[in-house]
Amino acid sequence: MTKAIMIQGAGSNVGKSLLVAGIARACVARGLNVAPFKPQNMSNNAAVTADGGEIGRAQALQARACGLDPIADMNPVLLKPETDTGAQVIVQGQRFTTMKAGDFGTAKGDLLPRVLESFHRLGQGRDLVIVEGAGSPAETNLRTGDIANMGFAEAANVPVVLAGDIDRGGVIAQLVGTHVVLSPTDRNRIKAFLVNKFRGDTSLFAEGAAEIAKRTGWHDLGALPWFADAWRLPAEDVMDIATRAGGAFKIAVPRLSRIANFDDLDPLVSEPDVTVEIIEPGRPLPGDANLVLIPGSKSTIADLAHFRAQGWDIDLAAHIRRGGHVLGICGGYQMLGQKIIDQDGIEGQPGQVLGLGYLDITTHLEPNKTLAISRAKHIASGEQVSGYEIHLGRSTGPDTARAWLSVDRRPEGAASADGRVLGCYLHGLFSADGFRKTYLENLGARASAAGYEAGVDDTLDALAQHIETHLDLDRLLGLAE
Template identity: 60%
Template sequence: MHTTTPAVMVQATGSNAGKSTIVAGLARLFTRRGLRVAPFKPQNMSNNAAIAVEGGEIGRAQAVQARAARSAPSIHMNPVLLKPESDTGAQIVVHGKRFGKLKASDYAAGRTQLLSAVIESFAHLSRDADLVLVEGAGSPAEINLRRGDIANMGFAGAADVPVVLLGDIDRGGVIASIVGTHLVLAPDERARIRGFIVNKFRGDPRLFDDGIGAIARMTGWPALGLVPWLPQAAWLPAEDAVDLDRKTAAPGAALTVAVPMLSRIANFDDLDPLGMEAGVDLMFVRPGEPIPAQTDVVILPGTKSTIGDLAFLRSQGWDVDIKAHVRRGGHVLGLCGGYQLLGRTIADPDGADGHAGTVEALGLLEIETVMSPDKSTRTVHGIHRATGEAVQGYEIHLGRSEGADCERPVVLIDGRPDGASSPDARVQGTYLHGLFANDGFRRKWLEGFGVASTLVYERQIERALDALADHLEQHLNVGAILDIARSRQNKAANSA
């Protein structure tokens, strides 16, 4: 391992504290300073995945961070990816490839064998980087999960990486959460934390001066910054479905798009470009809520458990709502797993998606889907047939869909047909992720509903990353963070 490569790890007092965003902003900030930055997350748990340059899967957040660092996303940036399939089990992806399944109760014992894959990837990135920015997962304060940890202090100790601790003031109790983390950590883990950041502050920052002082006094850790809330950060693809609760409605918009929040919703950033359109009201329908009758388009998103989410969809009564929507002349689009939900049947003879068996799906497309253990993970290019617009995106799916409606494909991917359409084209589905990120297609698709678009999606993402970097430059002690990262280098030199 290249122990002399500067590196710093951003851990947090809890999930959704903004670790991914802070790392992305620092990646852009230090890249603009001329450093070769490599983002790294030892273990991620997310159903929002991206395709790495090698062809495998990594967490969407690491792909965004790679973009922030102006580098290609690599499987080594997220060597272990857990994709929850149920409340008690997850698919494990190692170095981009499907490794197997583990129940949550077995994972604590099994993850120690994954540490070697994590250290291998960290060493790989370190060889060509001036700085490695490491993102933790969850919280190091979860001491019940400490045995065999590879996501937080377990990795930091094994790789000898200093830590910066992030607290989220937006959810309240930030003083207690940071001081409490100090309390439950072992002495060597406390010493590994070299400073703290308070994130998502709203209001006059001077009002929290006493709070910052109290944390520093009770922990002995220096304050590295108080980061105010940044609205532009919401433009970046989110990693956790909890972020969907923060989406705001756009009253008076010309087009209403409803997206049922499936229990294992995946790759929901497919809808981000629509959410940025001024003429679109993109609403995520929460469990227990009906799909509004005034909806123009229902989009069924991807899911990590198609058959499981079919049952969940029915338990919410959304199947009734969707069929009523179609009878009223509404449109439905299924993406990946959502496409599979629209067919006649879903067969899973080997239990690749969950329990083996065959179920009746929604019956809105004349297709049948058969699941298989083989997984398609690749970037693709094609043509949207109805508009003639060039599109690019990626595939991450199990299974194959065939049937009469496949004779009317939605796109041609590398010359082959993909997806299916009903005879009146009001119900469609495709395996292509990233469809709406294509500006030309999105404009033409919206024109069909009377909505004009001028959004340049990729430019918006770049603006968000630059705004985030500017924001952190202003509110963090960036020099101190870089010194912390370089302390590995100094430590190695002193011990030589």
């Protein structure tokens, strides 16, 4: 039977996703056949899989670390928040239903057989499955019916390593406190701990680590220093999106309330002469922006209202009057049109809303979701790109006659008459070095055309070596059952 180990966190955002990616890459370097698995995830930053489903973006990165194509079994339950209290539920890659948080709390136990089915299927023929938890097992109020942390670990009989985040402070309390609140059964399932995001000399924490080990009885796997190049890897959590200063060319990105599939920003951030500035709610779009990029959204109509509530519609009008350029991707593309029609009430009450009006298109939201991995061409330059589509709805209208992409030999996207406002449904196009260079230089920016994809793999290799150097990986793998 395939061995497995689970990395859980003493809190959210302690670095579990990158830990799993780095451990996986280190195991591959050792010659092991490894796969990542996350039983339940919550993220609007999804990836389209080779088998036609969608999973969390972190699991796609972890699959890449393993040298695998992402498949739906790597993340069998994905929650995509649509409101503050409700989410779309994706099961084994496909839309299952939409639920309120309270309803999911009672229904999640019914999904455990599907989760275990994916786990066992994924493990067939592999040396190791590395499992990532969600949130923290210390949230004992969520233990009944749990499929994300200890509930899964118990059902699948998987040992656990608990990670703490010392950068937030209080890491001894994080780890020892988790030990205190867990039931004896769950407590005993944790075999070891590690401390992540350490800044400075890790030997200075030796006494702290000994205190944790004494109070919990868990093995100490070490303290992992801060990995400075983490920003070079695609982020999954919306909280990881941050302004990154580069050169004089400025791209302003409004942080939508339901921002989704924001990995479009990662290759732009990698450009040394480009500054990507995330505009938080309550702040105006900067007057010195060269490009305003409106990203994807899980709830386009709600985010359009959010956009207007910040006054960003007024700022955008001023930006365009000054001769600025605009790019909308997926939900951002839909917002730039004349109207969004939701006859079926997919995003709320049935009806229609006026768009921002900079593209002469109308979007009809439809229940069938488009999920596709596509190869495309930038029509003007002939540059090849590849990416993915993940959206509800179709957009039609006069400006689609000025499609600027050809996706699998069909026209895609729309452009205003003066060419300064563009939109499309294709995510990931900036990962293509040649297109990114052409696009930015046409707007007056200097672009490096550095190998973005190769840089991601180089960073994964560096992360794996970082983990090999600072953690007791032999002991961690020895704990796998």
